[in-house]
Amino acid sequence: MVKPSGFKGNKQALPQKDCVVCGRAMSWRKSWAKNWDQVLYCSDRCRAAKSSVRSAGQGQA
């Protein structure tokens, strides 16, 4: 029996996503386990940066 992709114990199988500010791929962290879907920035620095960036196009009224 062959498992497609074992998540357990496989670091490379950890989810990744790109920081919306710097675009860097960030690896899943245990501290993000509960809010991984809400994690958008690789660091507090980027989180602070995005407030000053304000990308035109995402008009969020």
Ligand SMILES: [Zn+2]
């Ligand atoms: Zn970043």
